Amino acid sequence: xxxxxxxxxxxxxxMSDDTSAVASHGLLLSECFWYSALxxxxxxxxxxxxxxxxxxxxxxxxxxxxxxxxxxxQGTVWPPSAGSLGHDGETGAPSLLPLEGATSEALQxxxxxxxxxxWLTATADAQSARARLAEFVAQLKAPLPSxxxxxxxxxxxxxxxxxxxFDDLADPAALRVAARAAFRPLILAALAPRLQAFxxxxxxxxxxxxxxxxxxxxxxxxQSSSADSRLVAIEGRPTxxxxxxxxxxxxxxxxxxxxxxKLPRSYExxxxxxxxxxxxxxxQSSTHGPFAAASFEARLWAxxxxxxxxxxxxDEGAGWHMAxxxxxxxxxxxxxxxxxxxxxxxxxxxxxxxxSVFEDVDRCFGSRGRFFNFCRTVLxxxxxxxxxxxxxxxxxxxxxxHQLTSTLTECAKPASVALVLPDWPESEALAAxxxxxxxxxxxxxxxxxxxxxxxxxxxxxxxxxxxRQREARGSFVIFLQNDLGAALWPVSEGKxxxxxxxxxxxxx
Numbered sequence: 001x002x003x004x005x006x007x008x009x010x011x012x013x014x015m016s017d018d019t020s021a022v023a024s025h026g027l028l029l030s031e032c033f034w035y036s037a038l039x040x041x042x043x044x045x046x047x048x049x050x051x052x053x054x055x056x057x058x059x060x061x062x063x064x065x066x067x068x069x070x071x072x073x074q075g076t077v078w079p080p081s082a083g084s085l086g087h088d089g090e091t092g093a094p095s096l097l098p099l100e101g102a103t104s105e106a107l108q109x110x111x112x113x114x115x116x117x118x119w120l121t122a123t124a125d126a127q128s129a130r131a132r133l134a135e136f137v138a139q140l141k142a143p144l145p146s147x148x149x150x151x152x153x154x155x156x157x158x159x160x161x162x163x164x165x166f167d168d169l170a171d172p173a174a175l176r177v178a179a180r181a182a183f184r185p186l187i188l189a190a191l192a193p194r195l196q197a198f199x200x201x202x203x204x205x206x207x208x209x210x211x212x213x214x215x216x217x218x219x220x221x222x223q224s225s226s227a228d229s230r231l232v233a234i235e236g237r238p239t240x241x242x243x244x245x246x247x248x249x250x251x252x253x254x255x256x257x258x259x260x261x262k263l264p265r266s267y268e269x270x271x272x273x274x275x276x277x278x279x280x281x282x283x284q285s286s287t288h289g290p291f292a293a294a295s296f297e298a299r300l301w302a303x304x305x306x307x308x309x310x311x312x313x314x315d316e317g318a319g320w321h322m323a324x325x326x327x328x329x330x331x332x333x334x335x336x337x338x339x340x341x342x343x344x345x346x347x348x349x350x351x352x353x354x355x356s357v358f359e360d361v362d363r364c365f366g367s368r369g370r371f372f373n374f375c376r377t378v379l380x381x382x383x384x385x386x387x388x389x390x391x392x393x394x395x396x397x398x399x400x401x402h403q404l405t406s407t408l409t410e411c412a413k414p415a416s417v418a419l420v421l422p423d424w425p426e427s428e429a430l431a432a433x434x435x436x437x438x439x440x441x442x443x444x445x446x447x448x449x450x451x452x453x454x455x456x457x458x459x460x461x462x463x464x465x466x467x468r469q470r471e472a473r474g475s476f477v478i479f480l481q482n483d484l485g486a487a488l489w490p491v492s493e494g495k496x497x498x499x500x501x502x503x504x505x506x507x508x
Contacts, residue, residue: 033217038066039309066310068105108188325466325506335499336479341355349366353368354366355369383414388420397427416486454466479491
């Protein structure tokens, strides 16, 4: 592997021996196929959405569906190459094909946001809200051929309207929530056959992409020889920007024809994050699988490529990669003993220990595996104090809350979780967390205190690192604890106030 740096530049990487070069080549080539396969799947999904629903897919719909597969299924849902199957073998997890016949709740959520019509928009006064509701009701009854909508039976719609207690819904926001609750089951029932068919066709797209790219990868491996083992290399270059030092990590050398032009070859990453990753890499005692000897720089490029594939060509998935500020984590560590993050990645973690969705490329940087597997095994047995900030996708949050409450209840050791959820009035996940018997208290974050770190904090300009969300509804930090956890890390009004102030310091 090649690496060039200036004399003043710290030698973060070491030159690789022959064994490492071969392993690094295999890892990099596998990840190139992984990226290309996922990019191809994304394009096919977007095309299928447009033909099925009559409008362009929402920017985050693909990621919601794909993350659903990654988080909820056991084993490796998406190994487009034999190499990916191999280095996921570090966990010994079996590969699973998409489930047959199941309707994806993630797809259901995103389809119902706009099909057949967008939900009632926010209005400032009750009179306007009721006028908008009347318009919405009329639309529901009428066919809309462009979206394949046949209209709802008038008597069903009127029965739902009759159940709305208008006298108790003077607040426009309350009327909107009540209307969603009244009409959503009717719309969902009408769309159920198409949703099930679309879920099945999406699963088939995944299987087709997996099979076609696996065939290409295997063909490439068969045609390679030992002399080809260093065609793919990494070159690291320091760059100076107005917002600080970065390192450019670049893939060089020849790629198979079917991969050329299909993936980014270089990434820029802040030096501070590089150093944190290097330290995490050095702390790992050993790695397993066919790419165990791969170098730090090869694993770095592979991990960056994996997350770029997830973010998408326009970074539409980066919003689900936002994180809490260091000041907030300081508060959680000091007052509640938090020692691990339950939803993070090598690129946005603050604490040394964390769970992440891509265990195969993340474990060498400190990941302890996927959230659901970790909860069912380590957390359930050993307990501990954790921070949990899941992607703000309703079904994922609902499943996470259920997993946390059941795990904390079963755990025989002190266990505590600081759970971060958005303040969405209609969120079932939020209602379940706040209503849980394990809920020991909550802190509402809003206004000037409400800010998160950019999902691309590892590479974005300094002025974009903090995303202030003063106008948003806010977020809740909910403290879930079993009895032993509540005794070891007790909550108090003083701690809650300090935690709120920590969010404010993070905005400065």
